[in-house]
Amino acid sequence: MAGKSKGNASYGGDSAGVWERFGARVRQVRTQADVDPDDLTLREVCEPTTLAAIESGEYDPPGHLARYLDSRIGAQGVLVDAWARARIQSLLDEDADISRFQHHAHQIRFFDPGAFPSPFRTPAYARALTLGAQPLSNDRTELHRAERVPLTLMGSGPPHLCLVVNASAVRQTVGDSRTMADQLSLVVEAAGREHIAVHVIPEQTDLHPCRSSAFRLLSFSPHHQIVYVPAPCGSGQIITNPEQVAAHSDLFETLKGESLPRSTSLRLLKEEIDRRRSRPKALTGGDGPSQTLDVPLVSEAVRL
Incomplete structure (x- = not known):
């Protein structure tokens, strides 16, 4: 479970009736637009x-259906925002795991200063990170949980994902x-x-906006986002305070x-793969992390 931020009245509270309120909003907007439930296009x-189940609050629709209804009725984003608010509130009140939020988000933006975040991890990479963080622990729950997180995070369709990492990762x-x-x-396969x-943020960046503190921005609609700040051990924190969310959004864009541009970052990742796979055993002295060669990440072409 992820901890919820305090002091924000935008979400939280009693979730009873949240989908009934959304359904009433759908019925109101549909009626005003004079769209009949038997409309052939609909x-x-x-x-x-x-549609009757949605409007009565008996069915909480997936995001793609809310977006379709908004577009078909001509609600200009009103129903998408209403759905996003309802979805976030219901998940918060259920104390849902961050994976549940990710399942429903339309866009997810990741920043991690020193490692590739889940879901951009192979099982072996996830195990190595967990063992490094908890070398004396006999609990392997987090190891197996990390392996179950899929790259696609699919709900009703692939969300838009954007990852920014430091070159050190x-x-x-x-x-x-x-x-x-x-x-x-x-990561290269995903980036394709x-x-x-x-x-990738180059190593030679002088005024780095944030050298620590990984975070994720989950967008459910243009006006409804949350921030997730992972913890090194245990559950992270979910932030819904509008000012803090806006600050994280600005930081991510900075x-x-x-x-580096998307194409240049992809080329650098491929170059690093080639270096690692062509690295002679005699030079590395084995596969241990302390024995790897210090090869510059940024190519000469990029430096110029």
């Missing part, structure tokens, strides 16, 4: 029985060289997807502005 995606060795090569390959962007 029925292509949302049957009258489904690419250069350092977690586990061994093979683990890192496989890890970087997963249309809905996923990966950006971090992204300091990072």
